Amino acid sequence: MAPAHQPFHLLPGAADSPVLLHVPHASRIVPTEVRAGIVLDDEALEREIDHITDSHTAELAERAAIASAVTPWRFVNGLSRLVTDPERFPDEREEMLAVGMGAVYTHTTHRERLRAPDTDPQPLIDRYFHPYAEAMTAAVDARLAATGRAVVIDVHSYPTAPLPYELHGAGPRPPVCLGTDAFHTPPGLLAEAEKAFAGFGGTGLNSPFPGTYVPLKHYGEDPRVTALMIEVRRDVYMREPGGPAGSGLTTLAAALAALVDALSRPDEQVARP
Template identity: 75%
Template sequence: MNGSPAPYRLTPGAPDSPVILHVPHSSRTVPADVREGIVLDDGALERELDHITDSYTDRIAAEAAARSATGSAPRPWLFVNRLSRLVVDPERFPDEREEMRAAGMGAVYTRTTHGEALRPDGHREEPLLDRYFHPYAAAMTDTVTERLAAVGRAVVVDVHSYPSERLPYELHGDGPRPPVCLGHDPFHTPPDLLAHAERAFAGFGGTGVNSPFAGTYVPLTYYGSDRRVGALMIEIRRDVYMTEPGGPAGPGLDRVAAALAQLVDAVTGEPGV
């Protein structure tokens, strides 16, 4: 990586914890050399970061991990993206389905949340993929592999947020927008894992499944082939815990962290999940 800092931060948890709290979209950091390839002016870039960033989800995950560590369950592992998803989106894949690439929202974004140009026509995405995307994916894969070796299972809990009002880039955003959306995968999300999440977040006025965002993140090495890797996406509607679009966090953040800690504890204590 030519001396550049790693594009992620891995905070080890307890050796016997299977849970990895994955936070891919909380950062607003865009390195200067990447900024040079973005066509927005400074003000427009800041507004785009307000809309595209899952603000404070790193804090939510860190507080949930700390709460778990003070209870009966071992502390979960934290894997946090240190860079904005405007650099690369680690939860897309280079062969992402055509509809996302057509919307300018593949692994390297070319359009903003409102459909405006983000990068010029003809830009090369390979340097960004090589420098940021592939090292991130390899490190996340290694983290899952290490949990499997140590505990015999891994549970990836993807921590996200989403706006209360649909943004133009959302291709499937016309469905319900509950306070908490749970994204699941038919292979990697066992029913008990989903049920634990529904109980943990029951106090927020409703949870939904796969709307407005669906699915969850599993490293490609294990996707669709290893049931020892469980996965669930938690999408918190932003008005639950912060002022939109890019304002301060509110008291709801502590409630969200407590619910996430409850989920971590339940999952950790049930080997079949």
């Protein structure tokens, strides 16, 4: 049976753009057949979706793409991360398993039970996680083939106050957190991001959330793939939790567009090792 909703969307950009804006956690959609395996009632589930969703980040990426001189490509998750989280590993190496938030979540942001203890995650991984990962890998490969490089910019948000599931919630919570990887985030890429988002009262590095998303095929192997995670503190642009966006979204979109433009110039080396 086909999924009730499109699980992901690859939205084309300019043929000569190396930039891929990745938006994995913006959707609130949990298909009916997936809801059947969740133990929360409807009210509690909607409350959890408010907390777990990076609300308005798909719109942020869309506005930035429209404003960019060279339109970036966008890969947007069409389903909630409560279905599967495409940025987790589906095996025991993922530290978020410790709080029940691996590729298939078993617990909520408040460490309450989300799925029954005997839930088999494999059907969800096979149906949703692996096709997403394969499509994202193909999207990166296409940018490499077209331009000789690929720049993956992860677009996220995070709550102003730490939630109980956070493993590193005691650290700094700047207006904009930049997540990096030792192999895939060259200094020039980080410097351009710091410049683009300087107007928000400062950026921080890898706190409260570290790292970047790179497909496993390329991770630690292909220096032509560079990456950065952008985590915007939600009070900068919206009412928490799960409320409407404010005027900050427009300012953020302009900053993200400026970063995309800096990374898209044909002679620009900032996104290269």
